[in-house]
């Protein structure tokens with residue numbers, strides 16, 4: 222039977238980053254198993270590619286403080302591009318409660334070492350972007366090193382580097398079972414050949430609960446549809462703009478190619494494996510877009526180019542990372558709740574540390590373990606877009 226030091230289930234950006242970090246730490250016999258004929262067909266290829274350190278919990282801020290410099294130096298480190306564009310994230314507060322929230326987050330971000338975040342007055346935002354309807358904007362926060370990457374390129378870069386350094390990627394290889402013995406994980410069964418291994422990482426994205434069940438683990442990760450609407454070319458708003466978030470309703474947008482990419486978390490969405498785009502969403506989002514950016518009333522949109530993908534949600538909007546309780550050798554890297562692209566570099570480092578050394582210095586790993594759910598130690602992230 223084929224053997225591997227570590228088997229990674231799922232070849233999206235998270236599995237690829239873990240493969241990279243393991244290979245970079247000297248672990249060369251790594252196998253990545255992807256059920257599709259190509260990687261990136263899960264959430265990674267559907268993502269908006271936003272990366273930010275403006276979070277509300279210290280652990281999410283710490284993960285971004287690893288990720289953003291990593292993306293900034295990606296090509297230097299790996300020799301492949303990830304198209305990091307540091308155009309920033311601008312949160313626009315429309316009431317004093319939101320402003321107090323941004324101020325509290327700002328304090329935490331600065332205390333943890335984020336240098337480029339600043340609070341803005343309403344007038345500054347109106348001067349920066351006179352195209353916004355600014356009458357109700359009381360202020361905001363902006364971090365210039367936040368921005369965007371191309372998730373597909375980053376995923377490919379991670380995987381290519383790992384493959385250049387000994388890792389193997391199997392496509393069209395669905396994991397169908399995990400074999401356990403008295404010592405924990407013993408093998409992985411696939412639609413290709415079985416693989417003997419003592420270490421497996423679940424990187425199955427929105428399908429992670431299914432894979433966890435194969436090892437007898439109940440994983441609270443649920444799929445939630447997210448839809449994005451790209452515009453046709455449009456030049457009445459600057460293309461150097463950051464991701465701009467209207468905190469009154471969560472509508473946000475960023476430049477993409479010669480147009481703009483629009484996003485909004487529809488509160489009526491319900492959990493489930495729904496990946497079809499809902500045409501009625503176009504009108505809902507354009508109403509919010511034109512309300513905050515009056516010139517977007519003329520934004521040309523072709524609904525056929527819009528798409529939907531899945532967020533992998535956890536009850537506290539933090540990922541679940543580390544070895545599963547009671548199943549030695551079965552590791553989890555799941556439930557990114559909308560942040561899997563920006564947190565993939567830190568996740569790769571944390572998982573590689575935990576697998577190879579049994580500990581990590583990047584975060585307090587106990588904060589993100591699976592046991593926190595049963596033990597009521599959850600820490601809630603509220604800066605979820």
Ligand SMILES: Cc1cc2nc3c(=O)[nH]c(=O)nc-3n(C[C@H](O)[C@H](O)[C@H](O)COP(=O)(O)OP(=O)(O)OC[C@H]3O[C@@H](n4cnc5c(N)ncnc54)[C@H](O)[C@@H]3O)c2cc1C
Nearest residue numbers: 231233234235256263264265269271396426530561562563
């Ligand atoms: C519309 C949208 C916008 C988003 N915007 C952002 C953003 O701006 N910033 C950000 O950081 N994140 C964003 N996200 C979230 C981000 O895309 C995900 O968190 C991230 O891609 C998760 O990566 P992953 O590798 O864990 O999962 P995936 O990319 O879904 O990869 C999982 C892989 O596992 C494979 N798989 C599943 N089961 C099996 C099996 N049994 N055997 C073998 N293979 C299997 C799947 O085929 C898939 O390729 C967005 C998501 C969506 C949908």
